Amino acid sequence: MVIHSPRHVRSFAELDDDEVAAVAQAWHLRRAAAREEGFPYVHLVLNEGKAAGASLAHSHSQLVWLREQPPAVVDELPHLEEGRCGACAVLAERSDVEIAIRGDTSLLAAPAGRAPYELLILPHHHEAEPSDDELALAAELLRHAIRKLHDAEGPVPLNAWLHPGAHWHVEVVPRLTVFAGLEFGAGIYVNSLPPEEAAARLRVG
Numbered sequence: 001m002v003i004h005s006p007r008h009v010r011s012f013a014e015l016d017d018d019e020v021a022a023v024a025q026a027w028h029l030r031r032a033a034a035r036e037e038g039f040p041y042v043h044l045v046l047n048e049g050k051a052a053g054a055s056l057a058h059s060h061s062q063l064v065w066l067r068e069q070p071p072a073v074v075d076e077l078p079h080l081e082e083g084r085c086g087a088c089a090v091l092a093e094r095s096d097v098e099i100a101i102r103g104d105t106s107l108l109a110a111p112a113g114r115a116p117y118e119l120l121i122l123p124h125h126h127e128a129e130p131s132d133d134e135l136a137l138a139a140e141l142l143r144h145a146i147r148k149l150h151d152a153e154g155p156v157p158l159n160a161w162l163h164p165g166a167h168w169h170v171e172v173v174p175r176l177t178v179f180a181g182l183e184f185g186a187g188i189y190v191n192s193l194p195p196e197e198a199a200a201r202l203r204v205g
Helices: 017-036 077-081 086-092 132-153 181-186 195-203
Strands: 041-048 060-066 098-102 105-109 119-123 158-163 169-174
Touching: 017 041, 017 060, 017 132, 086 119, 098 132, 098 195, 105 132, 105 195, 119 132, 132 158, 132 169, 132 195
Parallel strands: none
Antiparallel strands: 041 060, 041 158, 098 105, 105 119, 119 169, 158 169
8 A cells, every 4th residue: 555645635636746756656666566576467556435445535545466467458468469559549549538748648538438537547659567757647647637527526436547568558437427237247338428528628727
């Protein structure tokens, strides 16, 4: 677990610049420590709000050390072997869904989001793992994303996670809808908010 601040803050959105940088550095160091101890995959997660599974009100994130890549990553590998990368395809058509950019990393409304305001933090180059500096940029964009979500919808519960292993990215899923039998049973998600509209709302201000 990484505690984000000695101050009692409830959201990643409340962190100042130095705190965001310190959190990103802690993430980088703990991921490196996991690899040194024989855990090649680290699942980095941020849960905010009880509806998103947060067990503590104080802002924090968790790193789960895994011995092998999880199914969500394994499922991407055949597509990469065929020369198809979904992340690169999103970047090629990002103009209508881009919300913000830091360096060569973009914050985007997910083109096929499972829920309203589902977001992606995506580097412009195809790399499996983020560097220390890239993770810091991603953390800055994550804070920006959550602040914009709060502006648009209030302090919504959300889940965010780092997805390395193919074209690394961060996924952010606000919990504004309840997933039920259609979503869990058929893998079909109903999202009533088009990504272009979500991006336009979150660009405001």
